Amino acid sequence: MLPHTEPSEISRRALLSATAFVPLSALLATAQPTPALPAAQTKALSAFVDRLIPVDELGPGALDAGVMNYIDRALAGVYANRKAGLLEGLEALDAYSQRENGSVFSDLTVPQRDAVITAVEAGAAAGFVNSAGFFAAVRSLTMEGMFGDPFYGGNRNFAGWDLIRYPGPRLAVGPPEQAMKVELKPVRISARGGEHAR
Amino acid sequence: MPVNLKPVDVAVVGLGAAGGVAVLPLVRAGLKVAGIEAGTWMDPHKDFHPDEIHNNRRHGVTTVPKVQREIPTVRANPAETARQGAASPMMNAIGGTSIHYWAQSWRLKPWDFQARSETIRRYGAGAIPQGSTLEDWPLTYQDLEPFYDTIEHEVGVSGKAGNLQGQIDPRGNIFEGPRSREYPMPPLRGSGFTDHMAETAKKLGWHPFAPPAAINSQTYQGRSGCVYHGYCSAGGCHVSAKGSTAVTTIPAALKTKNLTIFDNAQVTRIVAGNDGKVTGVLYLRNGKEYFQPAKAVLLGSYVFENSRLLLLSKSKAYPRGLSNNHGQVGRHYFAHYDSWAGNSMKALFPFDINIWYGLPAQGACVDDFADDSFDHAGLGFIGGTSMHVYTEVHPIAAAEADRFGKAPAWGSGWKKYVRENASRVAQCYLQTSTLPYESGYLDLDDQVRDPLGDPVCRVTTGGAKENEVRAGRYAQTKMEQWFREAGAISVSKGNITVAGVTTHTYGGTRMGDNPETNVTDKWGFSHEAPNLGLIGGSVFGTSGARNPTLTIQALAWRTAEHLAKNWKSIV
Numbered sequence: 001m002l003p004h005t006e007p008s009e010i011s012r013r014a015l016l017s018a019t020a021f022v023p024l025s026a027l028l029a030t031a032q033p034t035p036a037l038p039a040a041q042t043k044a045l046s047a048f049v050d051r052l053i054p055v056d057e058l059g060p061g062a063l064d065a066g067v068m069n070y071i072d073r074a075l076a077g078v079y080a081n082r083k084a085g086l087l088e089g090l091e092a093l094d095a096y097s098q099r100e101n102g103s104v105f106s107d108l109t110v111p112q113r114d115a116v117i118t119a120v121e122a123g124a125a126a127g128f129v130n131s132a133g134f135f136a137a138v139r140s141l142t143m144e145g146m147f148g149d150p151f152y153g154g155n156r157n158f159a160g161w162d163l164i165r166y167p168g169p170r171l172a173v174g175p176p177e178q179a180m181k182v183e184l185k186p187v188r189i190s191a192r193g194g195e196h197a198r
Numbered sequence: 199m200p201v202n203l204k205p206v207d208v209a210v211v212g213l214g215a216a217g218g219v220a221v222l223p224l225v226r227a228g229l230k231v232a233g234i235e236a237g238t239w240m241d242p243h244k245d246f247h248p249d250e251i252h253n254n255r256r257h258g259v260t261t262v263p264k265v266q267r268e269i270p271t272v273r274a275n276p277a278e279t280a281r282q283g284a285a286s287p288m289m290n291a292i293g294g295t296s297i298h299y300w301a302q303s304w305r306l307k308p309w310d311f312q313a314r315s316e317t318i319r320r321y322g323a324g325a326i327p328q329g330s331t332l333e334d335w336p337l338t339y340q341d342l343e344p345f346y347d348t349i350e351h352e353v354g355v356s357g358k359a360g361n362l363q364g365q366i367d368p369r370g371n372i373f374e375g376p377r378s379r380e381y382p383m384p385p386l387r388g389s390g391f392t393d394h395m396a397e398t399a400k401k402l403g404w405h406p407f408a409p410p411a412a413i414n415s416q417t418y419q420g421r422s423g424c425v426y427h428g429y430c431s432a433g434g435c436h437v438s439a440k441g442s443t444a445v446t447t448i449p450a451a452l453k454t455k456n457l458t459i460f461d462n463a464q465v466t467r468i469v470a471g472n473d474g475k476v477t478g479v480l481y482l483r484n485g486k487e488y489f490q491p492a493k494a495v496l497l498g499s500y501v502f503e504n505s506r507l508l509l510l511s512k513s514k515a516y517p518r519g520l521s522n523n524h525g526q527v528g529r530h531y532f533a534h535y536d537s538w539a540g541n542s543m544k545a546l547f548p549f550d551i552n553i554w555y556g557l558p559a560q561g562a563c564v565d566d567f568a569d570d571s572f573d574h575a576g577l578g579f580i581g582g583t584s585m586h587v588y589t590e591v592h593p594i595a596a597a598e599a600d601r602f603g604k605a606p607a608w609g610s611g612w613k614k615y616v617r618e619n620a621s622r623v624a625q626c627y628l629q630t631s632t633l634p635y636e637s638g639y640l641d642l643d644d645q646v647r648d649p650l651g652d653p654v655c656r657v658t659t660g661g662a663k664e665n666e667v668r669a670g671r672y673a674q675t676k677m678e679q680w681f682r683e684a685g686a687i688s689v690s691k692g693n694i695t696v697a698g699v700t701t702h703t704y705g706g707t708r709m710g711d712n713p714e715t716n717v718t719d720k721w722g723f724s725h726e727a728p729n730l731g732l733i734g735g736s737v738f739g740t741s742g743a744r745n746p747t748l749t750i751q752a753l754a755w756r757t758a759e760h761l762a763k764n765w766k767s768i769v
Contacts, residue, residue, distance in 0.1 A: 163617055
């Protein structure tokens with residue numbers, strides 16, 4: 001599997017020297033991220049995080065906010081050591097769904113998915129090394145993708161911060177911004193300035 | 199063969215909170231000092247961001263992962279197999295963990311130094327908990343007071359005196375020991391919530407105050423005042439308002455030209471001659487081994503590594519490890535009964551308390567139930583707990599938090615809950631005074647090794663102790679009362695147990711007059727190797743009910759000053 005490459009990590013110099021030998025389209029194609037997880041497990045994970053933070057009358061859900069993008073980038077990089085455990089859990093999730101409901105997780109109805117997640121969360125789903133641990137791992141990644149700085153590829157359009165009414169990173173904070181019961185106008189910026197990676 | 203370097207007067211191992219302070223009195227006395235540090239410099243403008251994922255989730259504020267390569271193993275008792283714990287909360291850099299700590303800068307209480315004799319005097323010998331190896335410190339609060347004062351002014355501590363030369367001032371902590379001078383800066387301001395909590399404590403008849411912190415409340419020595427932006431915990435300060443040694447004592451020491459910093463240099467052994475004196479240290483830098491000869495060595499590498507380095511440094515004079523001929527290295531180890539031990543609480547309010555911004559050192563404290571501030575008759579424990587409510591909460595942590603049994607952990611029901619309540623949850627920090635016990639100790643693990651092939655440190659906690667658990671539970675009832683009086687509608691309590699690898703560990707090279715039960719003398723020098731000084735929490739004999747760093751720094755300054763003043767007799 002190719003190492004995950006950020007477009008920004010390809011230097012201008014490398015681009016210029018490389019274009020002498022290969023068409024630009026081919027070069028850009030190599031810059032496309034390779035998903036960290038295989039298609040089947042990506043599908044299962046996507047369906048899972050969609051139920052953890054669903055789209056509803058309170059606004060966007062995990063998928064709209066780019067949580068899968070966040071997780072994919074994290075697993076391909078700094079969280080590479082979590083990938084094997086996650087894959088194992090996702091395979092167990094599909095196997096459990098097959099046994100209980102006759103289909104893989106992503107093909108279940110919403111009530112069926114929720115029942116499966118409830119069992120997984122409680123540590124009551126068979127076939128996992130530790131189903132409660134798997135639930136906690138996915139929830140933790142989902143939370144990071146939803147509520148972390150958009151720099152990391154999630155929290156798209158500040159959907160997570162808006163959901164919990166976090167007023168955004170401020171460089172300096174005065175007493176009025178620390179009053180109780182105050183409605184602050186959200187600062188919709190990334191702490192990493194304009195350097196948004198996808 | 200290691201490369202032999204030019205000899206220096208003193209090698210200081212580790213330039214963190216302790217070593218970063220110890221270098222200053224040495225170089226001011228004209229001694230040539232090598233500061234040997236596993237990490238390197240951090241750049242406040244480049245390395246410090248208001249970024250929860252970087253700081254708090256991925257522990258990105260560090261320069262090398264040394265502490266993560268040698269995480270101690272933990273077990274409750276010798277019958278168990280010790281397991282390597284989670285990531286170390288410490289970090290490596292010039293400045294060490296003082297770069298990302300909370301910077302709460304407390305003096306211990308007079309009682310903490312004499313807990314044994316004071317307990318016996320007030321409650322009788324039967325009140326000393328069974329199995330405890332508690333001794334009085336070999337120095338008193340009054341002995342350390344001038345050094346507390348020095349650090350408060352050299353590093354810069356914000357606060358309000360509650361006891362100025364015996365004069366009690368209710369704007370400060372009325373339970374503190376007498377201080378010779380006011381703090382150099384006024385306390386950090388409160389937030390709407392912490393002010394509300396302080397008012398509530400007064401209504402309960404308690405004595406709240408703003409806690410002291412090594413964080414500038416105003417411009418101090420050319421460094422900015424705090425900007426309260428909410429990313430202080432595990433984050434470096436981008437305006438250098440936090441008084442890490444990297445921006446205070448280390449730059450001051452460098453100005454004298456008597457300090458040479460060897461960065462990215464991992465000390466692997468301390469070398470001793472046949473006469474029992476240490477002769478220098480061995481370190482690795484870029485895979486190459488060096489020997490730094492020194493007439494004296496100060497070891498300040500945090501509690502686990504202080505004991506480990508001594509135990510690893512075997513020689514003819516010290517076959518069981520350096521300064522361990524009495525078998526005391528690693529003994530009297532204990533971990534604070536604070537939030538790491540589950541001594542924590544949260545409270546849900548029916549209105550927005552808005553603690554997104556600020557910093558953990560911005561808060562309201564109550565010491566009425568700490569130390570010996572209160573009568574313990576009939577309570578079944580000695581010591582007590584400081585209670586601190588504070589600001590700074592980050593979005594992922596707020597979203598992930600426990601829900602007081604009011605909502606599920608996911609789905610639309612969770613969304614509804616978290617939207618309403620993410621800004622309504624208060625946290626507190628409870629620190630219970632902790633004693634050493636016979637059953638708590640450090641040694642070398644017989645299974646787990648670091649990448650260099652050296653065994654990691656093994657922690658045997660000895661299990662949760664009744665005295666500390668009772669003291670913590672007592673404080674939890676007071677804390678609940680405080681939260682409820684302030685309007686909280688739900689309160690959750692942590693289950694108090696013993697902590698593993700944390701930022702608040704103590705002992706292993708305890709300080710005391712008796713060499714049969716202590717590694718260092720009252721100046722912090724080894725009873726066995728006279729030119730080896732130990733600095734850090736490893737010399738503490740009790741924890742007190744408050745953060746250790748100011749005491750670590752006052753002791754480190756005192757040890758270094760003692761070395762400089764008695765140079766000829768020590769080396």
